[in-house]
Amino acid sequence: MLKRLMMIGLGVSMLVLPASAMNLQDIIAKNLDARGGKDKLLAVNSVVITGTMHMPNGMEAPFTWKWERPDKLRMEFTLQGMTGVQAYDGTTAWMLMPFMGKTEPEKMPEEAAKRVEEQADFDGPFLDTEKKGYKLELVDEKPVTVEGTDAYKVKVTNKFGDVTYLYLDTEYFLPFKEEGKRTIRGQEIEFEASIGDYKKVDGLLFPFSTQSKMKGSEQGQSITFDKIEIGKDIDDAEFVMPEPKPTAVPEDQKQK
Numbered sequence: 001m002l003k004r005l006m007m008i009g010l011g012v013s014m015l016v017l018p019a020s021a022m023n024l025q026d027i028i029a030k031n032l033d034a035r036g037g038k039d040k041l042l043a044v045n046s047v048v049i050t051g052t053m054h055m056p057n058g059m060e061a062p063f064t065w066k067w068e069r070p071d072k073l074r075m076e077f078t079l080q081g082m083t084g085v086q087a088y089d090g091t092t093a094w095m096l097m098p099f100m101g102k103t104e105p106e107k108m109p110e111e112a113a114k115r116v117e118e119q120a121d122f123d124g125p126f127l128d129t130e131k132k133g134y135k136l137e138l139v140d141e142k143p144v145t146v147e148g149t150d151a152y153k154v155k156v157t158n159k160f161g162d163v164t165y166l167y168l169d170t171e172y173f174l175p176f177k178e179e180g181k182r183t184i185r186g187q188e189i190e191f192e193a194s195i196g197d198y199k200k201v202d203g204l205l206f207p208f209s210t211q212s213k214m215k216g217s218e219q220g221q222s223i224t225f226d227k228i229e230i231g232k233d234i235d236d237a238e239f240v241m242p243e244p245k246p247t248a249v250p251e252d253q254k255q256k
Contacts (some may be wrong), residue, residue, distance in 0.1 A: 002107050007130050015230065022141065022152065023138070023141070024136060024137070024138040024154070026034075026135075027138065027152050027154070027168060027173060028045060028126045030106045030128055030173040031168060031173045031174065031175075032126060034046070034172050034173050034174055034205060035174075035204060035205045036200075036203050036204035036205055038127065038244060039069050040203060040204060040208050041123060041127065041204065042123070042127070044069070044122075044204070044230055044231065045068065045069045045228070046066070046067060046068045046069065046157065046230070046231060046232055046233070046234050047065075047066075047067045047117075047122075047213055047228060047230055047232075048064065048065070048066050048067075048228070048229045048232045048234070049064070049065040049066075049225055049227070049228050049229075050062070050063070050064050050065075050225070050226050050227045051063060051065075051208075051224050051225040051226045051227075052223070052224055052226070053077060053222075054222045054223070054224070055221055056219040056221060057252075059079065061077045061078060061079045062077065062078050063076060063077035063078070064076045064077075066238065066239075067120070067122055067252060068122075068234050068236070068239065069122050070090070070122060071088070071090050071117070071120045071121060071122060072088060072089055072090050072122050072217060072236070072239040073086075073087060073088045073116065073119055073120035073239070074086075074087040074088075074238050074239050075087070075126065078109065079099060080099060081179045082098040082099055083098070083252050084096060084098060084110075085105070086108070086116055087116075087239050087240075087241070088113075088116045088117055088120045088239065089236075089239040089240045089241070090120075090239070092107060092240075092241055093107065093108040093112070093113035093116045093117060094106060094107050094108060094241035095108050095112070104191050104243075104244050104245065105241050105242050105244070107241070108169065109185065111185070111186075114162075115182065116200070117249060118158055118162070125156045125158070127171075132159065133158065133159025134156060134158055134159070135156075135157040135158065136154060136155070136156055136157075137154070137155040137157075137222060138153070138154055138155075139153040139154065139155055139165070140153060143170050144167075146177055147177065149167075149169050149176065150169065150170045151167040151169050151170060151176070151177070152167070152168045152170065152173075153165055153166070153167055154167075154168065155237070160182065162180070162181070162182060163180050163181065164178055164180035165178060165179050165180060166178050172198075174195075174198060174205070174207075175195050176195055176196060177191050177192070177193065177194055178192070178195065179191065179192040179193070179196065179215065189214055190214065190216075191212060191213065191214055191217035192212070192213060193210055193211060193212035194210065194211045194212075195207045195209075195210050196208075196209050196210075197209035197224075201230060202230045202231075203207070204230070206228055207225075208224065208225040208228075209222070209223070209224050209225070210223045210241075224256060
């Protein structure tokens with residue numbers, strides 16, 4: 001009887017123990033399992049997402065994002081009645097920004113191109129890590145407490161040398177917060193983002209809401225997903241920068 005009571009007491013105490021230390025490979029494995037499993041993730045060839053960007057000034061911009069394996073991306077968003085495009089075909093990052101008076105597609109500046117290429121990574125840093133040039137480090141084997149949640153803090157360095165810190169909760173092993181630095185228009189910016197509202201789509205788990213802002217700022221931008229479609233056919237031409245339209249020659253300057 002005493003032994004039985006001791007075992008019951010031990011079981012109860014284990015329920016209230018804090019999250020234990022884990023190694024990085026265990027954390028990655030649990031994250032992939034939570035998202036639907038490595039094999040199921042790798043079986044996805046395309047994703048189409050529709051949703052809305054909510055700006056700090058109250059404006060909203062409906063958008064469509066299209067991903068195609070291995071690293072193609074197209075983002076369309078409508079603002080003030082005009083549609084902008086940012087895309088990457090696996091080699092070239094380009095954009096069409098009519099809001100800025102740019103009526104023809106053009107290659108992105110180097111800094112912006114890096115960000116779009118990073119976003120085009122279909123699976124994220126936890127799959128084919130070394131092949132894609134990522135370096136992962138577990139900042140502390142023991143969980144840290146972030147915004148009241150116990151989390152494992154993972155340092156992610158991409159192939160450009162940019163660093164992002166991901167916080168994965170100790171219960172589901174899903175990222176709920178990230179922070180880091182990026183260079184935008186020649187200026188280094190610290191950012192932070194909250195990630196949540198995870199939902200299953202065809203057996204895979206996706207976050208349907210993110211809020212991002214410059215660190216220390218009270219205002220930021222939020223993104224909400226309305227629909228995620230997996231396996232849709234996408235024309236490869238949508239990712240490729242169109243050829244510029246020939247400049248019209250005035251009638252009085254045409255050779256006769």
